[in-house]
Amino acid sequence: MILMYHKIHPDTPTMWWVSVNEFYRQMVELSNKKVVYLNDYDCKNENHVVITFDGIYKNIYEYALPILKHFNYPFELFLTSDYVGYDNSFDSVEPLTKFTNSFELLKLVEGGGRLQWHTKSHPNLKNVSDLEVIIEELTVPEEIKILDINGFDWFAYPHGEFNDLVVNEVKLRFRGALSCNQGDEFDKYRFNRLTVENHTSLKKNTIACIIPCYNYGRFLIEAIESVIKQTIIPDEILISDDCSTDETQIIAQEYVKKFPGLIKYNRNETNLGIVKHFNEAIKLTKADFIFFLGADNRLLSNYVEECIKILNKSEEIGIAYTDYTFFGPRAKMAYELLPDFRHFGIINNSFFKVFFPETNSRFELLDILNQSNIIHGSSMFKRTAYDSVQGYIQSEMPEDYNLFKRIVEKGWDAKKAKNTNLEYRQHSDSQANNVLLLQKLMLFYKDSYLSLKKEKNDYENSKVFRISYKLYRFYRFIKRNYKNPRKIFKRILKIK
């Protein structure tokens, strides 16, 4: 697969622009692929991906480069040399944007980019038969060539279009060439590219977050907010209520209204208890990767991102776990009960970081799991791994420990996602309420009230409502006065 981008920017005025956040998401989604340069691209290998940019616009240097460097991906830059240092005022349909200058091009090359050729002036070569014009456009000037000594082996047809004459001349000068959709998947002188847009998804696997809740309504807002503010938002969020008697239902339903299609709500008619509840909740989701988030806990914003990167790494990895950090009134106690080697530091005397060991092999992991659990209950797992052991079962052990141990025994590996964390609340019922939680609840209700009030106002101001209301008033008037035609007549005159 060869991806085609033009502009990356915080704003996206037309389809040729991809927003910075969506570009970031697409780069995360490539974590189960091998991103390569065109020179190393094997078109028959479904795992290979090439990232290409046409232009090159200044916003690629400003917004895409730091992201590409972060993921350590190679990328190809198809340069139209006449516009280096200028803007796109020739293209009156598109909003005005600057192209890169030579300094920025050098920085892009330094950051893993490779310069390739996209003609001098970007003419559509499809109907050009003048050989001189074609050769002129295909010739890379010396002062451009020196910007990248490893580059200019590949060509991209302007507007993706070409004729046989052009292809023949390209074959004499380049190792291969790219089109948009006039070509095909296997001819290296007319490779097609995928035009990437904001909504383009490059991932294979979908993600579900299940928030089981039993009378934790007061914490629920924080849990949900921490999921919808992820850098990678799950495809499904299921709030599964095990027959709570508190405000859980009200809060959950409000979120379903706010995020239709993303957030779903399930309420068990009776309290099922953890094992049954969790298995039922999983049945209500479809995604390939699943994780539970306790309604009283919170995620760091990169939790989903780091976990899917681990699960994407290899087929054998069935579970991704992380470190976690205790907070809340009972945090210190919970921390002190753990053995010393699990202690990872205390912040502000209120956050207690707990260390989760990594293992080099599945056998080492099994050894540890036979003694104690190092895979916490919010770890992300593959549905196939879960299915292979028939889900949660009732036992003497905690249900998550039991599930993950059986998954590893079955042959799956578990790996740790570093650089992220789970905030794991330790509390007791008597200490559960505090000012911050109440404030959050109040802000939540205020927000719901304001949105209802707006709906009501919008409705009352709508034509349909105003006309219906007038008709209704008129109908009432006729009904009351039908024996008195004179009054009706007067009223009609008044209306006019």
Place this chain on the structure above:
Amino acid sequence: MLQKIEDLEKWNDIEDPWGYNDNVHDALRKRILLDEIPKMQYKNVLDIGCGQGFVTKDLPGEKVYGVDISETAIKYAQNNNKNVIYSTGSIFEIDKLFDIKFDLIIITGVLYPQYIGNSSSLIYLLIDKILKSNGILISVHINEWYSCQFPYLKINQVFYDYREFTHNLEIYSK
């Protein structure tokens, strides 16, 4: 749409365009912020989007830096306060502006759609490059307009009334 730099410069043409200096709400929010900063010794402190330096000039720390995209705002800031090292720059080049890392970063009223559009993931990445490990990041924003969440432990959060809105102050520890 992102606000144009020319518009931001024009806005900053006068001193204190937001009317911070004689507003009880702003006096209070500065007081709350200064109170909530964890009591530690800070070597390098950075205020991102410092404007004309309303908060910057009272921040603790051996060396305090302020950065804003508006050159005009920075000129006023420099005149108002000589103890802070001010510079002009965009949040999107924040990692290129400094060759040091900070142990305290403050970001107030910056992470709104008109300034950053859809780019929060990149901003987390760039700020991470200039924040020391175990460093503190404090974000103060109008809750109604704010939808960011940093990839750090949120060790404290405070809500309070600000003008006709609610302010959301978050303290993160890297």
